[in-house]
Each structure stands twice: as C-alpha cells, then as structure tokens.
Amino acid sequence: MEVLQTVFQAILNLGSSVFMPLVVFLIGLVVGLKPAKAFSAGLTLGVAIVGINLVVSYMSTSVGQPIQGFVEATGIQLTALDMGWSPALSLVWSWPYVFLMFVIQIGINVIMLLINKTDTLNVDMWNVANQGFTAFLIYCVTGSVVAGFVAGGIQVILELKNSDATKYQIQELTGCPGIGMPHPMFLSNIIFYPIARLLDKVFPEETKLDTAAMQEKIGIFGENHVIGFILGTVIGLVAGQGSAALATGVMAGTALTLFPMVSKLFMTALTPISEASQGWVQKRFPGREMVIGLDWPILAGNSEIWVAIILTIPVAIGVALVLPGNTVLPFGNLMNVCVCAAAFVSCKGDLRKMVLISWLMVPILCWSASDFAPMLTQLANEVGGTLPANGLQLAWWGMDIAEIRWAAVEACRGNFIGIGALVGFFALCFPFFKNQKNEEKAAAERMGIEIANK
C-alpha cells in the first residue's frame, strides 16, 4: 500500500501535464480503445494542458502589464483579469482530482437510470470540468476532497433532473426530439424563471424585434479578436501607452483568439473516451428510451442569445469599474453565454427580458469572480506554474451558475448571507420543477405530442 502511494505521489509530482495523459491513457484502455489511440488521446491532453498554460501566461504579461498602468492611472483597483471560460475550464481539466468527477458523473447517471430517477443520459464530457470546478471550489474552502465531490455530485443530480424537466421545451426550441440540456447553466433558470414571469407582467405583449438583423449589424463586436482588440486598446490608452496601445489591442485580440484554438485540443483528446463510454452505457440499457443530454451550443443558432450578450458588454464593463468590492476586469468572458443562453429558455426568447436579467446578474458575476480569483490563481500556479507577473490574479467572470456557486462557497465559510442564499436556492427548486410540468405540457401540446402521465 505504501509503495503504491509512493509511486502515485511520484507520478503526481511530475505535474498534471504528465499525470493527466496517463489517466486518460488508462481510462482509454478500460473503455476499450486500442493502445495506440489511447496513447494519442492521452498525449493530446498533455499538449492541451501545456498549451493553455502557455497562452494564459502570454495573456498575463501582454494584457496584465497595461492593466497595472490602468490601475495606476485611474486608481480603480482591478487586480484580477478575467480569462474566460475556455482557459478556466481547461485549468480545471488539469486539476489532478478532476478524473474522479468522470467516475462520479457516469456512476450517478447510471444509477439514476437504473432506479428510474432520470431518463437523461448525459454524454457531454466537456462539462465534467464544470462539475469539477464546483468540487474544486468547495475543496478549496473546506480543505476536504470528499466535501468537494459531494457538492459536485449534487450538481450532477440537479443537472439530470433539470434535463428531464425541460426536454419538451428543448425539443420545441431545437426541433430535435430525444435530447435534453443537463448543462449547469440551465440551473440558473431556477432563479431566472420566477424573474422572467414577473417581467411577463411588465412586457405583456409579444416582441417583434428582428434579432437576426441586429446580430448581423453588431455581431462583429462579438468576435474574439475584435472584442480583445477594442478592450486592449482602451486599456492601453488609459494606461498612457499612447500609440503603443494599438499593439496592446492586437496582443489582447491574439490571446482571445488563441484560447479556443488550444482549448479544443481537450475535446480532441476526450472524444474517443466519451464515445466509447457512451456506447458502453447505451448497450447496457437496450430498448430504454433515453433523453441524450448535450452541451448547450445546440441553442447557439438563436440570434437572441448573441444580441443579449453584446448588449450586456457595456453594462458589464461600466459596473465592474464602479462596483464596490469588485476586483475583476471582465475580459475573456465578455461574451457571457452562461446567463443569456439560460435566460433564453426561461424568457422564451424575449430579448427585452433576457437583457434585463443579464444586466441584473452583472454585480453578482463581479462579486463571485472576485471571490474565487485567489483560488483560480492558485490552481493556475499549481498545475502550470503560470503565476501571473506583478501579483495580477486570474479570474473567471461570468462563470456558469455563479450565484449558486457563490452561495455554496460562502455557506461553507459560515457566511450567513451565503447560507441564506443557498437555502433560498433549494427552496426555489420546488416551485421551479412544479412549474416546468405545466411548461412541458404546453410545449408538448404546441408540438402535438401526448405526454404519458407519470
């Protein structure tokens, strides 16, 4: 046993760029991949981990230094830089414990299918990192890996329940039967849904906005390189760089363009494994009608989501500059899907309501990002040694379920507001799931489907 532990520790000490490929290689063999394929998948993950650290450290220098000038020039204490969801989740993928989340996610899902507590089979493996991030946060504040994975497990259960409870609405929105949305961001609808129904009273009539035309006009501001360039140039100008600010802009655009290029390597590595395990589970439940749980982007063809996001950007930056207690400059995640794609469902695509909810969420996104920045910075340092220069922190502004994660983390710290918020969230689950039954019935009726009474 002791030998095993020593060996394990020795491998762990080699760093996650060696450890995680090994884990992926072994999992690959277990799920039946050929050794060569498993090796290639594992090594691709290692490349992705090293690659993402390279880009994060590039961003920390090229954008981080002008930000310091910005802070000195304005006196606004923004000490953390939002890197966006792709590097943030990529860092979680480099957290050595995250592979446990794989096992827990698949285990809970299979058990719930067996005891008929869910119809959803979640095949979205990328967002295991999102469950892992919750586990990581709780682990950071409690010091207990077990507590972390209990929290991650609760998230898995809620995600599956939410996917079951909204499948007809998703079918109506996509036109694709048999799929569901277990993505964590849709858990925010437990809070957004009642707000959206209040807003129904403010805007009772249907909207006639042509969001596709709006997206055509302002869509360019949502492109990674453009958004990075604009923000980088402005920061450089305020920092007193003069014409050199343009170079800062191009570098900021470079960082935001390179992130997705590197992050997709994680999926290249994980896809063979996810495909094999999906096949394995589906073979175990022959004839069982299942809802296949997918990642959110199957909704990405709806222009309302992108327009709502772009209309939030100026508010996000404005609020971040003046909000007391905020330390994060929204940057990499300014295209904040997590609020707007969820609100798209609860607001039934009404842009006005989506934008209002999105604006309302900005302060909460700022505070939660500020709260978690030290933990993410430490993780970046541990897995890649990319401690940003000059004490700049790394943050993830606009993360999925920011409000719920903030409540959970603060509750673990014994903060009464956090405890109250967490209790409030679980209390809101009851009316939410009850109301979804009516929504589902209505959606099924509109599509001409009969729902069997359960």
Add this chain to the structure above:
Amino acid sequence: MKKIIVACGGGIASSATVASKINARLKDAGLANKAKCEPVDIKSLSSYFAGSDLYVSITPVRGKVIDAPIPVINGMPFLTGVGTDACFKQIVEKLGL
C-alpha cells in the same frame, strides 16, 4: 482536400467533439487524405464559408438549419450518437468522395 466545417458557441467543445468524430470516421474509411473537418466559432462562421465545401450544422433552430452559401447537413446525430452511420454516409455523398 475537401474541407468540412462544424460550428458551436465557442468552437471548442461541441464542435470539436463532432469534428473529432467525423475525422475519426474519415480515417477509418480511408478518406483522411480526401477530406478534413474543422471546428469553428459560430460568431465568426460567415468568414469560414469561403474555402469550405460542407457545413455540418449542430445548431438547429426549431428544426431548421441555417441558409449557407455552401451545402449544409444536419449533424445532430454526431452529438446524440443516434443515426451516425447514415449521417456520415450523407457527408461522403455530399462531398462526392
């Protein structure tokens, strides 16, 4: 070399999954030297149409795929795992491989 593109919200997760599955199948079918699939960001999609031969859509809006200047097919089977064979056949046919 024919180029297939598939787009999702960030060009990172869903699209990379589908692209990786399509590329694996192309390889298994001995077509890896004839076509390649690339994941792209849907926000920059329009700039990728030129130079691509087929768009595999995984973002259906109420059952419709978008209008594009190049041939489009519905790639949802590559996400759900249901009907993947037929979908891959469609890709091969559309590209005339």
